Amino acid sequence: MSKIFLFFYLCIALGADEKLQQVTLQLKWIDQFQFAGYYTAIEKGFYKDEELDVALVPYNPKDSVVNKVLNNEIDFGLDSASLMVDAAKGKDVFLLASIFQSSPLVLLALKDSGIQTFEDFKGKNILLTDDQHFYLTLQAMLKIHGILFDDVHIVKEKTYDINNLISKKADLMVAYTTNEPFVLKEKGFESQLFYPKDYGFDFYEEILFTSKKMFEKNPELVDKFYRASMKGWLYAYAHIPEIAEIVQKKYNTMNKSYDALLFEAEEMKKLSFVKDTPFGTITSQKLNQIVQNYKLMGYINSNPSLDSYIYNPYHALLNNDEKEYLQKKEKISYCVDSDNLPFEGIVEGRHVGITSEVTKTLSLMLGIPFEMQNKKESSFNKCDLFTLFANNKEDKSLLLSNPYIFADLVLVAKEKENYVVNMKNLINKKISVTESLYLKDELQKEYPNIEFVDVKNTEDGFNKVVNGENFGHIGLLYNSTSLLQSNYHDVLLIIHKLNQKMAFSMVANQSDEKLVEIINKAFQELGNNAIKEMESKYLSAQVVEKVDDRVIIYALTLFLVVAVAIVLLIFFFRYKVKKELEKIMHYQTSIAEHKKMASLGAMMGLIAHQWRQPLNELLMSQNIILGRIQNNQVDKEHILSKLDHQQEVIEFLYQTVNNFQTFFDADEKLQSIDINEALQKALFLFHDTLKHDNIHLNIEKETSNIGIISLNSMIQIFLSLMQNSHYFLVSRMTHSPWIEIKIKNTPTGVNITFEDNAGGIRIAPMENIFLSSHSHQDHNNQSSGMGLYMVKLIIEGKFGGNINVINSEYGAKFSIEI
Template sequence: MQSIIKKIIILFSFIFLTNLQAKDLDKVSLQLSWFNQFQFAGYYIAKEKGYYKDVGLDVNIKDFNFNIDVPSEVSKGNATFGIGRETLLLDRSEGKDVVSLYALFQASPLVLLTLKDSHINSIKDFENKKIMATPGDATEVSIKAMITSKNVDFYKLKFLKHTHNVMDLINKKTDIMSAYISKSPYELNKKNIKYNIFYPKDYGFDMYSDFLFTNSREIKNNEQLVIDFKNASLRGWAYAFSHINETAKLIYEKYNTQNLTIDELIFEAKKLKKLVYYDNNNLGYIKLDKVQRIFDLYNVMGLTKHQFNISDFVYNDKFNLFTKGEKSYIKNNKIVNVCVNKNQESIGILKDFLTLLANNSKLEFNIINKNSWAESIDFINQKKCDILLSSFKSNKLKKDYSFSNNYVDVPLVIATKHDVSFIDNIRTLKNKKIGVVNDENLINFLNKNYPSLNIQRVSSLDSGLSLVSKNRLFAQIDTITSISKKIQNKYLTKLKISGKLQKNLPLFFLINKNNYFLLNILNKSISYIDEYEKQKVLNKWVSIQYKKSFDYSLLGKIFLVFIVIIGILIYRQRLLNKVNEVLKYKVDEKTKELTQLNESLEKKVEEEVEKNREKDRLLSQQIKLAAMGEMLENIAHQWRQPLSIISTTASGVEIQKSADLLTDEELIKSMNIINETAQNLSKTIEDFKQFYEPNKKVVSFNTKDIYLKIVNSVNTKYNSLGIKIIGDIEEFVIEGLDNELIQVMINILNNAKDALVLNNEKTDKLIFIDVKKKKEKVVISIKDNAGGIKDEIIERIFEPYFTTKHKSQGTGIGLYMTREIISKHINGEITVKNKTYEYNEKIYKGAVFKIKL
């Protein structure tokens, strides 16, 4: 009896502990983006094999239906995690709170299919054909980019509602069908039907897809849970692709809502495995520059609504690798003061690396400029600074301070005048005066590694290079990042880089001995910076390359050969003179005959000259057209708004038509909008093709009409961004090139718009346009309240290729073109300055562009 009671107690204890353990599991949900299939096998495996339970998670895998918008579900918190395609970037651009954890497919499985017997064998054959796609497929950048890259108008395709039934392709109900390469080809193979695959990655558009994502609130409140779910899911995927048959059987028996066969699931698995490990062996790898490229394509096509930092879209879980003590230090010491010697020319590169370290560690770095190394040491001893920038480790310093790992090794180069030969051996500098900036770190490094150098201390790099240009120093040694920048900006015609030192200058941080938490944080953060990021920073700060000059012995040999050639030519000329004497007699005999033919010959000569002039004119025109083609690529962003209007209007018509809500009045109105916008696009293209044409037609136009035309062309986009345009237009008639003036003003307005969008202050976004007539001059003023342009760069904004924007937003040619049009074609001038002003009892500051005609 007692043994039975014991067994009952043990049984109840087991049940109680099991229930207690179940209660300890954190409940989370995963929203799928499609119906159950091998596409989600890793998540099924992680659930069935207990990988989620191993990390304390009870996961509810939520089935898909067409009424679910997965990004919205996760953004609103209705699902903890979700699966999304590359269009997830557009959701982030629209303001949805989505953060990607990994990208499963390194290339999207989405393709276009056509039948062989349809004779659609190239993208060029797509024109005016029927295509079956979901609305999501129609906006996939990979599909759209592939089609438009072959100069096929995406919007001339006849889009049909997708039935997701490959029989519609087989029965000719559609000519083209979007599909996953892992699904529809299986059915076509089974029926022995030959088909063509148009794969975006084969055209250079290898986009990520099937992002695992969550929202920022989940990361902030439950970061460890997010990391555990991510790692358990990747573990599930690794098992699924290593045990394809077993996984296919599991889906067939337990998750087979689509009634798929085992063979169908295995086919899908093998196709998807190729995409998961395409061009990469790391499961779920995300490369920031590839994500940026996807976003840039969306941006160029006018599909993005707002700009955002790509690094905020991709979750970085490196912070979790810090120990509890290190995390506590970061929490309690958010700002780290960095002392640097103001003579150090590597401050610029330091700032970029501090940005990378900040991303990895979540610390904030504050740079404090000091007059000398000794003063910096005093500050760190007084704990007014936490770290110093250093490049030299002495035994004395090692006693009192710790040193971080190198965060970068910067090449040291030698700058000389142009007449100095390439220096490939440091011994050639012996007994020559070499300038070095008065920086103890750099000088100690050079003295240790190159003791034979005759170092002359200079107050700054600029001072040293100036002395080299005046022959008071033979050369200046410094980092390639510093010297190349100075030469490019100031000494390009006087100095060059003539050599490189064998040893690079290591840059690291000096830290107090007792601050071991900070030391460990810095070393871990440095280790997380990959070589690609390091090289990217170095490339940013290197603007020129080494130059080699001839040495004079080689020049002498060349001169000797030249003398021999001249001698041969002189001898040949003497022979020709003798021949000429013989020929002269014969020429005289023929002179009379030639005189008789003179009139007809002159006419023929004139005809030939005219032909040559025509050839020259055509050649010149071809050169201009080539230049225009390149320029049109750089200003493609100016077409985005009209393209967006056409796309939005066409989509609206399609939606209204499918819902039987489209009236004739609405159709005519929409078609007028599309036609007018298309005409504006055509006119814009024509205007830029004629950019360098000297004979443009001068017309009379009304200032008020021009203003309204400009505002109407941008108002839709600007209203969506919350930007208000306020005009004060004095109405009068002027003569000039109206199209050029419109293009100039729109370009300036777009720059103001970009500045207002990037302004983080939550103030009204305003643009003021004033047109006045002053002393026979037309004065146009365009002013914003975006905070103005930095004083140190305002003088450079009209330079070609100079831009303050991110690479995805600007090329640096817009304002340069604006000035060229105004000065060379409108005979005017343009200036810019910052101005503080009052409007509606509020004080604003912004840039003012003033055009005088």
């Protein structure tokens, strides 16, 4: 019976494999992290998800990858920007993606070789393979500095072996910054690097390509392979330690160390991700620069039609009629308002604002140029599209796209007015609305007890409020904030944020329904999150709301309780300092111990620092309850859940006091505790703050990370680090802000890394951020340095661990060992 079952199982398994389409990819070098995206797509099943069975063809120095692809011996290949030379010669290449946006190519010498300038190259041995791309780059660099190939000696090798430099067989060699410099360092040698990109030769590198014939014959296969490969790369870069381990175990022909693979991955990441450029992008503009460089060197004589060689991942979006429409169209002319920032504007003839980001992306997706016109200087017929139009659903004569920008609406009134929780409480008030938003009728239906009137613009509405003609004005948050700050900051303020949002669409010329259908397809493919990311570059204003008097009473009550607690703690610490100093005098302990006790007075500031976020949580929670009561929306379960939340916060405050009381108690017990639990408790207190400021949090942790710690002290460590990152991410208005926390087990305990993308620490020496007296200053804002001081004191003084900080590519990166 078991044999019959096994037979059927094998039949099913073989049948499943037969469904997978066989595909081959030729690598351009020996296995290493350089090809991690493809390994990942295999290991994680991304190719199988697309019904592909991908075989990787090993590197062979005798093979021409281009010829093998064009002769149908393999389906896909990897090569360099020299593919444009092949294209200019009429070869049928088709470029899918460039993994490196900036080239890792360098000329490498030993630091002690005496080669410091290009003049030193003369008479030296330079190691090269047969790759013409490397020849071109080297020749161009030398020519710029007046050196000919005849002035140097070329050493030919099949591979780039670093030992050729060490043995003095070669004085210089072509190398990748991602690999050879680290290998040299492992062997105890320092590098001297010469970068081609410093001299205008910054080419695409690691280009994934196929043939035009393959794409025309089987576009669906190309789409599948592209999607799975890009997914593999993005996963690999997001999980470098995991993938480096896989590469070391399964794809490590060169026997590279784990550290070498990590180095390679991090260096590759810098070259793959360029600001405002989607991963893998190939543009005709950059290809044209590459072609011009090749022409200058005599490798190309013609101007190939660049767009025809570039794969558009969005081509499957459109049907044949829509593609034909765009081909005939050649360009899309669009009109923008010259002065409507942050949504759109024209500065020095350039389109700026949110709609500029959207039109750039649409142009890339649809493969057609978008040409800007000034709305004030152009008639409606001259524009195929108007980029920003309030979505007036009742006007059927307009060809509107689906809404793509959703803007907040606010009520502005005189400064003396209280914050309004519910608009329905405003009875018999007269409120103006900006006419072009088409909101008057909708708001009148929603709030029949209010009289709504149209005004020309936001400034007109504000003036009528100041003159007492109207109670308030409803307008867009960001326009209102800008105008308030410039002209009305001491007279008016925002007293309510409406639940409704203003939807904006694009509007097309009446006879152009096809264009609207195409734009809608592009918006659907983009998704709301992508457009929100574009918005975040420009929408950094915050609502300044006036708080209701009762909320202030609640807040004052809480702060009085805090003040009393702090006074009591001051007496306690005075007593503690006195006792500890007596102990120091008695036992003649070290100066370091004396300094530790002398810093106790600064702890008062730290307690306030640690309590700030929990107190904010309490205030927010009470505000929610108060709002529901005022709106007659009392829900017993909801109220009870909020009270439970408040109880947990209060318990944390109590535990904070206990922690300070026991901090210098030598008898305090440290326990074996899962650090993940401390992180979750810290996030409980800080999650809403991160969410409010759109700060993305990425956490990587192993199943169980046990450390000998105090749970509440560990919570305070996480809170302090999050508060520090949050402050700088917000104050520096960081685009797409994020915090990344990684917790890993080590042979001796636990390692925690904590990184953000706020741009790093801007003081020297960097270690000063751990001093109790230090305050971070950034754009005239200040944040107390007490939190980081206490973090170091707990980790090193209490846990016996250590904490270090460096500036990574993105921002500050803390490393904690416990």
